[in-house]
Amino acid sequence: xxxxxxxxxxxxxxxxxxxxxxxxxxxxxxxxLVAQVGAVKHGAGLPIxxxxxxxxxxxxxxxxxEKMNVSPQLIEDILRRLxxxxxxxxxxxxxKQVKPDLGHVVVIGGEGQLGGLFSQMLTLSGYQVKSLxxxxxxxxxxxxxxAGLVIVTVPIQxxxxxxxxxxxxxxxxxxxxxLTSIKSAPMTAMLExxxxxxxxxxxxxxxxxxxxxxxxxxxxxxRKPEAYQWLLEQITIWGARxxxxxxxxxxxxxxxxxxxxxxxxxxxxLNLCKESADIETLLQFSSPIYRLELxxxxxxxxxxxxxxxxxxxxxxxxxxxxxDYLENYTQALFLLKSGDREGFIEQFKVVSQWFGDFAPQxxxxxxxxxxxxxxxxxx
Amino acid sequence: xxxxxxxxxxxxxxxxxxxxxxxxxxxxxxxxLVAQVGAVKHGAGLPIxxxxxxxxxxxxxxxxxEKMNVSPQLIEDILRRLxxxxxxxxxxxxxKQVKPDLGHVVVIGGEGQLGGLFSQMLTLSGYQVKSLxxxxxxxxxxxxxxAGLVIVTVPIQxxxxxxxxxxxxxxxxxxxxxLTSIKSAPMTAMLExxxxxxxxxxxxxxxxxxxxxxxxxxxxxxRKPEAYQWLLEQITIWGARxxxxxxxxxxxxxxxxxxxxxxxxxxxxLNLCKESADIETLLQFSSPIYRLELxxxxxxxxxxxxxxxxxxxxxxxxxxxxxDYLENYTQALFLLKSGDREGFIEQFKVVSQWFGDFAPQxxxxxxxxxxxxxxxxxx
Numbered sequence: 001x002x003x004x005x006x007x008x009x010x011x012x013x014x015x016x017x018x019x020x021x022x023x024x025x026x027x028x029x030x031x032x033l034v035a036q037v038g039a040v041k042h043g044a045g046l047p048i049x050x051x052x053x054x055x056x057x058x059x060x061x062x063x064x065x066e067k068m069n070v071s072p073q074l075i076e077d078i079l080r081r082l083x084x085x086x087x088x089x090x091x092x093x094x095x096k097q098v099k100p101d102l103g104h105v106v107v108i109g110g111e112g113q114l115g116g117l118f119s120q121m122l123t124l125s126g127y128q129v130k131s132l133x134x135x136x137x138x139x140x141x142x143x144x145x146x147a148g149l150v151i152v153t154v155p156i157q158x159x160x161x162x163x164x165x166x167x168x169x170x171x172x173x174x175x176x177x178x179l180t181s182i183k184s185a186p187m188t189a190m191l192e193x194x195x196x197x198x199x200x201x202x203x204x205x206x207x208x209x210x211x212x213x214x215x216x217x218x219x220x221x222x223r224k225p226e227a228y229q230w231l232l233e234q235i236t237i238w239g240a241r242x243x244x245x246x247x248x249x250x251x252x253x254x255x256x257x258x259x260x261x262x263x264x265x266x267x268x269x270l271n272l273c274k275e276s277a278d279i280e281t282l283l284q285f286s287s288p289i290y291r292l293e294l295x296x297x298x299x300x301x302x303x304x305x306x307x308x309x310x311x312x313x314x315x316x317x318x319x320x321x322x323x324d325y326l327e328n329y330t331q332a333l334f335l336l337k338s339g340d341r342e343g344f345i346e347q348f349k350v351v352s353q354w355f356g357d358f359a360p361q362x363x364x365x366x367x368x369x370x371x372x373x374x375x376x377x378x379x
Numbered sequence: 380x381x382x383x384x385x386x387x388x389x390x391x392x393x394x395x396x397x398x399x400x401x402x403x404x405x406x407x408x409x410x411x412l413v414a415q416v417g418a419v420k421h422g423a424g425l426p427i428x429x430x431x432x433x434x435x436x437x438x439x440x441x442x443x444x445e446k447m448n449v450s451p452q453l454i455e456d457i458l459r460r461l462x463x464x465x466x467x468x469x470x471x472x473x474x475k476q477v478k479p480d481l482g483h484v485v486v487i488g489g490e491g492q493l494g495g496l497f498s499q500m501l502t503l504s505g506y507q508v509k510s511l512x513x514x515x516x517x518x519x520x521x522x523x524x525x526a527g528l529v530i531v532t533v534p535i536q537x538x539x540x541x542x543x544x545x546x547x548x549x550x551x552x553x554x555x556x557x558l559t560s561i562k563s564a565p566m567t568a569m570l571e572x573x574x575x576x577x578x579x580x581x582x583x584x585x586x587x588x589x590x591x592x593x594x595x596x597x598x599x600x601x602r603k604p605e606a607y608q609w610l611l612e613q614i615t616i617w618g619a620r621x622x623x624x625x626x627x628x629x630x631x632x633x634x635x636x637x638x639x640x641x642x643x644x645x646x647x648x649l650n651l652c653k654e655s656a657d658i659e660t661l662l663q664f665s666s667p668i669y670r671l672e673l674x675x676x677x678x679x680x681x682x683x684x685x686x687x688x689x690x691x692x693x694x695x696x697x698x699x700x701x702x703d704y705l706e707n708y709t710q711a712l713f714l715l716k717s718g719d720r721e722g723f724i725e726q727f728k729v730v731s732q733w734f735g736d737f738a739p740q741x742x743x744x745x746x747x748x749x750x751x752x753x754x755x756x757x758x
Contacts, residue, residue: 298741362677
């Protein structure tokens with residue numbers, strides 16, 4: 001590099017430094033303003049996530065960016081990232097308490113990760129939360145006495161038994177709710193054990209989310225919904241989206257969404273291990289798409305084996321779905337072994353048609369994801 | 380909402396509007412400055428992607444952000460997104476031509492997507508590029524006469540045959556290269572057909588990337604590497620990272636990275652189709668992680684069946700890897716059917732240990748990806 005080039009580059013980089021200083025300054029200012037919006041919303045008990053307002057604001061900014069010859073997608077991506085930050089900061093302000101006269105909340109399994117998250121959110125909303133864990137059962141009666149809400153969030157395999165044996169004497173007006181990832185069996189157990197309000201919830205996210213904004217919580221109505229509407233409103237204020245479902249419909253979907261997918265990721269990891277694949281080499285050769293997929297598999301194995309065993313073993317019905325996959329795999333492998341390229345293409349086209357408009361939509365979505373993955377690369 | 384709340388919110392939103400205007404302005408300014416850096420680099424023939432400088436700049440900004448009470452990760456994410464934009468804009472300036480006295484380039488299959496991308500990059504770097512497609516073989520002699528570089532990028536199944544029958548009379552000093560996703564067979568075919576410089580390339584990305592920055596290109600050295608060093612330098616200037624490999628080692632990795640992964644995604648889609656799953660319902664219930672996985676599967680089916688058939692059917696050796704997966708799946712399913720939760724947990728732990736430090740690293744990476752996916756949600 002000659003002197004002239006070096007000097008030019010240094011000069012330009014100095015100017016970029018200055019712009020970045022202003023940028024950081026502006027980010028701070030925007031985060032502060034949004035925090036003030038949050039405080040006003042907090043006072044008025046408005047949800048932190050308002051999809052329509054967000055969409056309208058983004059549309060406006062895209063237009064403004066275009067006029068200034070800035071890519072609309074760029075400003076949208078940056079603002080979405082900023083909004084995430086603001087949602088996470090909401091926790092510092094706390095949330096409006098929808099039901100101040102509830103009495104206290106007992107979270108059974110409050111020391112678990114998901115139980116901890118819900119305890120935190122309820123505490124941030126002004127409720128008094130007591131945790132009831134394994135070693136606390138001796139004083140369970142005093143903990144449960146006068147409770148307005150009891151939330152069960154213990155491993156699936158002991159959930160129903162615990163409800164049936166320990167929660168039959170709750171105060172009549174107390175709401176009994178659970179956070180289990182299957183719903184039919186726990187709902188039945190809750191309705192049998194308790195004659196008051198019953199609510200089944202399934203938070204569709206891991207405990208490592210920074211904020212509940214935009215996250216989905218599945219709601220199964222049990223008994224006396226009027227008694228727990230405030231809780232649903234409270235969860236909406238935290239930013240989550242509620243999706244109502246029948247327990248059986250929910251459980252059937254979960255066989256595909258959770259059990260089957262986790263199972264095949266598990267086998268994929270097992271397979272790599274048995275092939276003695278060299279992860280370092282695989283990563284070296286990896287396109288963004290494969291890096292992402294490998295990361296999703298590796299993610300599984302960084303977590304608790306018991307948790308995944310619970311999810312996969314919890315529904316006997318999952319075995320049928322998981323077996324079906326095996327059968328389809330076997331049939332497809334036969335096409336491959338017999339060199340039936342045409343047969344493969346035929347099957348491929350059938351599935352493409354079945355995906356319909358979702359296929360191009362998923363392609364577009366995944367393209368944006370893959371670009372984010374590529375952005376993160378450091379070498 | 381009372382009047383006071385409405386007024387407060389409107390006032391704050393007006394201030395946020397103002398900040399966002401300044402933000403767009405600043406983005407425009409930064410993009411312009413980086414474009415100027417690009418122009419200087421272009422003149423000097425420097426690569427557009429410089430990992431170490433990028434890392435140093437980001438570290439500095441993280442420190443500056445922290446001092447101003449802005450999350451370091453926020454500024455890093457925003458700058459990475461901005462850098463993507465700048466990389467994409469590089470195409471408007473063009474790239475330094477490393478080998479001005481090359482003579483023209485012939486891209487065989489230049490009308491294909493990947494051929495089109497390479498033709499575009501070469502043209503942007505000042506080379507004269509001629510496309511040779513199916514209908515052009517009658518005038519092949521005149522197209523190939525005097526060519527300095529011939530790049531083969533046709534479907535895998537015809538690659539070797541085309542090389543063996545059509546490319547035996549290239550000018551002695553012409554470089555013969557290919558972009559096929561397997562390397563052993565095409566390399567052998569090229570070395571047999573042509574006595575001059577031979578180079579195997581495998582771009583590890585789809586034709587829909589906006590820029591080559593940070594993308595990986597696998598390089599297999601064939602013959603007379605000194606003759607094609609300029610081409611490798613040219614590719615580096617486009618921003619890509621070169622990874623050298625032996626053809627056989629590359630092909631073995633691809634059995635796992637491509638054939639096996641694509642095959643199991645194919646079966647996953649086939650399975651959803653045969654289960655008559657309702658995608659709409661699945662999406663409703665979907666956590667970010669499942670939405671991402673569903674999008675990756677759906678992505679496959681938005682693309683050409685022939686392309687995937689080629690990748691999966693191109694190596695007979697892939698059948699062994701794909702069969703191994705079936706065997707592992709069958710064994711794991713047996714654990715499930717026999718209710719052997721302990722056996723499952725045991726296996727899980729073995730794989731976790733095998734993943735070692737990669738498991739937590741992948742968890743961290745995937746967490747960032749999943750947050751990006753959640754950012755994109757619109758309802």
